[in-house]
Amino acid sequence: MIAYADFKIESLAYFSKKMPNHVRWVLQQIKSRIERLNALFRPVMHYNCSAHHEGTNMTEEASNISSDTAAYPWSKNEMFLFRAALAFAMRDYTNGEEFGVSDIHPCDETKRVSFWFVVTRPNTTDLVDKGTVEMAIKKSRNRINGAFLLTDQTLEFDGIYPTLAAPVSPDTPPWLIVFGVVMGAVSVGIIALLAYPLVQRKLKKNKDADDEDSDEETGVKTAEIGANDGIYNSTFSDDERFTQM
Amino acid sequence: MEKDGRPNWDSPMQFVLACVSYAVGLGNVWRFPYLCQLHGGGGFLIPYLIMLLLEGLPLFYMELAIGQKMRLGSIGAWTSISPYLGGLGLASVVTSLYLCLYYNVINAWSFWYLFHSFQSVLPWGVCPINSNRTGPTEECEVATPTQYFFYRETLNISSSIEEHGGIHTGQALCLVLAWAITYLFIVRGVKSTGKVVYFTATFPYLVLFIYLIRGVTLYGAINGLKYMFTPKMAELANPRAWINAATQIFFSLGLGFGSLIAFASYNQYNNNFQNQAIVVSLINSGTSIFASIVTFAIYGFKATLNYEDCLDRMRILLLNTFDLAEDAISMDSVLEWIEKLNTTYPEQFAQIADKVREGECNLEKELDTAVEGTGLAFIVYSEAIKNMPLPQLWSVLYFFMLLLLGIGSMLGNITAIITPLRDFKIMSRFLAGLVCVFCLLLGLGFTTTSGNYWFTIFNDYAATFSLLFIVLIEVIAVSYIYGIKRFEKDIEDMLGHRPNWYWKIMWAVTSPLLLIGLFIFYIISYIQGGTPTYQAWNKELGESVVTEYPVFGQVFIVLLLVSSVSCVPLTALYAFCRKRKERAYENTKIS
Numbered sequence: 001m002i003a004y005a006d007f008k009i010e011s012l013a014y015f016s017k018k019m020p021n022h023v024r025w026v027l028q029q030i031k032s033r034i035e036r037l038n039a040l041f042r043p044v045m046h047y048n049c050s051a052h053h054e055g056t057n058m059t060e061e062a063s064n065i066s067s068d069t070a071a072y073p074w075s076k077n078e079m080f081l082f083r084a085a086l087a088f089a090m091r092d093y094t095n096g097e098e099f100g101v102s103d104i105h106p107c108d109e110t111k112r113v114s115f116w117f118v119v120t121r122p123n124t125t126d127l128v129d130k131g132t133v134e135m136a137i138k139k140s141r142n143r144i145n146g147a148f149l150l151t152d153q154t155l156e157f158d159g160i161y162p163t164l165a166a167p168v169s170p171d172t173p174p175w176l177i178v179f180g181v182v183m184g185a186v187s188v189g190i191i192a193l194l195a196y197p198l199v200q201r202k203l204k205k206n207k208d209a210d211d212e213d214s215d216e217e218t219g220v221k222t223a224e225i226g227a228n229d230g231i232y233n234s235t236f237s238d239d240e241r242f243t244q245m
Numbered sequence: 246m247e248k249d250g251r252p253n254w255d256s257p258m259q260f261v262l263a264c265v266s267y268a269v270g271l272g273n274v275w276r277f278p279y280l281c282q283l284h285g286g287g288g289f290l291i292p293y294l295i296m297l298l299l300e301g302l303p304l305f306y307m308e309l310a311i312g313q314k315m316r317l318g319s320i321g322a323w324t325s326i327s328p329y330l331g332g333l334g335l336a337s338v339v340t341s342l343y344l345c346l347y348y349n350v351i352n353a354w355s356f357w358y359l360f361h362s363f364q365s366v367l368p369w370g371v372c373p374i375n376s377n378r379t380g381p382t383e384e385c386e387v388a389t390p391t392q393y394f395f396y397r398e399t400l401n402i403s404s405s406i407e408e409h410g411g412i413h414t415g416q417a418l419c420l421v422l423a424w425a426i427t428y429l430f431i432v433r434g435v436k437s438t439g440k441v442v443y444f445t446a447t448f449p450y451l452v453l454f455i456y457l458i459r460g461v462t463l464y465g466a467i468n469g470l471k472y473m474f475t476p477k478m479a480e481l482a483n484p485r486a487w488i489n490a491a492t493q494i495f496f497s498l499g500l501g502f503g504s505l506i507a508f509a510s511y512n513q514y515n516n517n518f519q520n521q522a523i524v525v526s527l528i529n530s531g532t533s534i535f536a537s538i539v540t541f542a543i544y545g546f547k548a549t550l551n552y553e554d555c556l557d558r559m560r561i562l563l564l565n566t567f568d569l570a571e572d573a574i575s576m577d578s579v580l581e582w583i584e585k586l587n588t589t590y591p592e593q594f595a596q597i598a599d600k601v602r603e604g605e606c607n608l609e610k611e612l613d614t615a616v617e618g619t620g621l622a623f624i625v626y627s628e629a630i631k632n633m634p635l636p637q638l639w640s641v642l643y644f645f646m647l648l649l650l651g652i653g654s655m656l657g658n659i660t661a662i663i664t665p666l667r668d669f670k671i672m673s674r675f676l677a678g679l680v681c682v683f684c685l686l687l688g689l690g691f692t693t694t695s696g697n698y699w700f701t702i703f704n705d706y707a708a709t710f711s712l713l714f715i716v717l718i719e720v721i722a723v724s725y726i727y728g729i730k731r732f733e734k735d736i737e738d739m740l741g742h743r744p745n746w747y748w749k750i751m752w753a754v755t756s757p758l759l760l761i762g763l764f765i766f767y768i769i770s771y772i773q774g775g776t777p778t779y780q781a782w783n784k785e786l787g788e789s790v791v792t793e794y795p796v797f798g799q800v801f802i803v804l805l806l807v808s809s810v811s812c813v814p815l816t817a818l819y820a821f822c823r824k825r826k827e828r829a830y831e832n833t834k835i836s
Contacts, residue, residue, distance in 0.1 A: 110568035111568065111569060111570040111573075112564055112565070112568040112569055112570060113570075114565075114568055161379050161380070163378055163379070164374045164378050164379070164380070166374075166378065167373060167374055174360075174361075174363055174364050175357070175360035175361045175363070175364075175415075176360075177363075178359075178360040178363050179356075179360050179418060179419070179422065182356075182360075182422060183418075183421075183422050183425070186422065186425045186426055186429055187425065189429050190425065190428065190429050190432065193429065193432050193433060193437070194432065
């Protein structure tokens with residue numbers, strides 16, 4: 001409350017020039033009392049957050065169609081987790097500067113689970129600038145999301161856009177594989193249907209050729225008897241080519 | 246084989262299934278539900294069924310009778326009826342050729358989507374990421390992922406018909422596959438077609454049935470079904486409803502292409518086609534109604550989903566703006582909260598008032614977005630499918646069904662071209678292959694970047710007007726030139742009994758009058774419609790924009806119409822001149 005108290009007291013002091021003396025004394029007492037109180041407790045640095053724009057909106061959306069939109073159970077413990085996660089992010093980005101939970105200062109919390117926060121350097125009151133904090137969050141975004149089991153869509157940092165995962169591009173697009181299979185099957189079908197009558201004809205020709213070979217031998221014999229001159233009546237012809245002795 | 250060596254169907258069942266497979270096509274799935282929605286839901290069934298009785302059935306019967314009697318393709322059959330009418334058959338062949346050119350492109354798209362369904366995340370469900378990896382590509386952000394996938398990845402569409410571009414290789418490959426499969430199914434004529442139709446006619450019903458069960462159990466389907474079945478009787482007074490019903494019956498049955506004549510020409514002479522005609526027509530209409538139930542269940546699901554998404558977006562917007570607790574606003578109370586916050590915090594509310602107004606959530610409005618054609622099949626349906634549990638399975642089933650419907654119709658169209666040409670005994674061995682290769686090469690034009698606009702020209706103009714003309718001349722020719730009495734006798738010859746008075750009145754009086762009425766209506770609407778327009782995809786806005794056709798586009802449309810219609814008078818003139826020459830020759834011979 002120091003900066004705020006200072007400011008307030010200064011403005012009072014300005015007006016107090018016109019005030020009677022005993023009022024100024026009262027104000028001095030108040031100021032010293034505050035200073036003594038602050039010396040007793042660890043300094044809680046409470047900044048006017050809107051001057052340092054680092055805002056977080058924590059939103060729980062219904063991410064699917066079903067109607068039960070359970071609100072995210074926010075509590076002081078969850079806030080502690082948030083500060084710890086952010087401290088981790090800062091440590092990770094700055095390669096070891098010992099940020100602690102006490103260096104993350106949220107303020108202006110609303111019922112919407114939405115708040116501002118500022119980050120200070122460890123053991124000092126120097127603020128870390130917005131750019132650095134943004135880079136740190138960007139780097140460890142997945143870890144912060146994971147700590148809360150939320151996603152980029154449900155845990156939103158105002159002004160920090162999620163870096164989307166690179167699209168996975170396989171060597172052969174999957175559709176081409178299915179296309180190849182179907183095209184292959186169709187081609188085989190066409191070739192089969194076209195070749196089938198040709199193959200049939202070839203088989204028939206081979207069968208005819210075989211029959212002709214066996215006929216030729218008997219044909220020579222019957223030609224000798226002179227059967228080709230007239231109508232060959234096969235009723236009385238023997239099944240065997242050679243007469244039995 | 247019959248005495249004249251003409252191949253036959255193995256059984257009458259094959260013929261019936263072939264007709265069913267041909268008639269039940271994509272139009273049943275994507276045009277009828279749209280018309281139903283446009284003209285007052287359940288009430289549209291009344292004009293639809295009346296038109297089925299007045300023109301659908303009689304014309305279907307007539308074409309089957311002609312084919313079965315003449316045992317020739319459309320050119321030969323009409324030449325037999327009267328030598329001056331050969332042009333009718335030729336016009337049918339030309340129209341079928343135009344249809345074949347562009348229809349297989351739809352099958353190519355079905356293949357494309359089918360092959361892309363075999364992925365863990367359906368590609369039309371998510372937007373691709375832009376090069377900075379900060380968000381989705383701009384075009385995808387303005388439009389929806391399903392639209393982006395259709396217009397950009399599937400078609401790679403240009404922004405107008407004048408802008409040409411290269412061929413989309415993926416599409417070209419799918420088109421080659423589509424033609425290869427068509428060739429595979431017709432290469433042995435009716436022998437191969439007859440076996441294939443067992444599958445292409447029956448499997449779509451299985452898928453439709455599965456989808457019916459899946460559809461009505463979807464969340465929100467009941468909204469769509471209620472919307473469809475509450476008849477708005479006032480629509481019946483609108484003449485457009487009756488005209489659309491007549492046109493739908495007409496095109497749905499596939500009359501005038503010559504396919505029915507071709508199929509029937511492979512029948513046994515005494516096949517009882519009367520019952521078959523009734524059965525096929527009723528199956529066709531029944532399938533339309535069945536498909537529209539499924540479509541409306543899916544519409545209801547999609548509309549409810551969009552409505553609830555909209556409510557949710559509003560809820561988040563309110564929560565973020567007014568910093569309320571997470572569970573303060575529930576889905577049901579969003580609208581009340583909007584009212585409450587508007588009154589209690591007017592200045593803060595004014596900041597987001599624009600967003601609230603433009604994201605106005607209205608279930609009726611979602612259901613009202615009636616879509617037809619390729620937009621319904623490839624955009625609306627895929628959007629619904631990606632939200633179902635196990636979307637890959639539903640996607641595969643759905644696009645496979647679309648494929649079968651499309652291929653079934655293609656078989657009829659190709660047969661309509663090949664059968665009459667085969668009758669002329671020119672190059673009959675290679676005819677099927679030649680026709681397929683020819684159509685494939687020309688069809689590659691539809692896979693270019695402006696190809697979808699040319700596709701739309703063909704879809705809207707190639708077959709609509711010319712078919713009306715063809716069928717009108719057909720029914721007048723049969724009723725008055727050939728004569729109802731001769732036609733009756735032919736049917737008695739084939740079936741053993743004469744057609745009763747219902748058929749004769751329809752052929753002689755009602756159907757011609759209806760067709761003349763439709764014809765005049767089409768001419769008037771063409772004239773009144775002004776310059777024909779088309780929907781051009783604008784990638785900056787992420788939506789389709791109505792654009793006028795350029796001059797060459799309009800000339801092409803006129804050419805398309807004239808080329809098929811003019812076959813009739815030109816052939817009649819040609820026949821007339823030949824007869825005159827023959828008579829003159831004979832006179833010189835005698836004298």
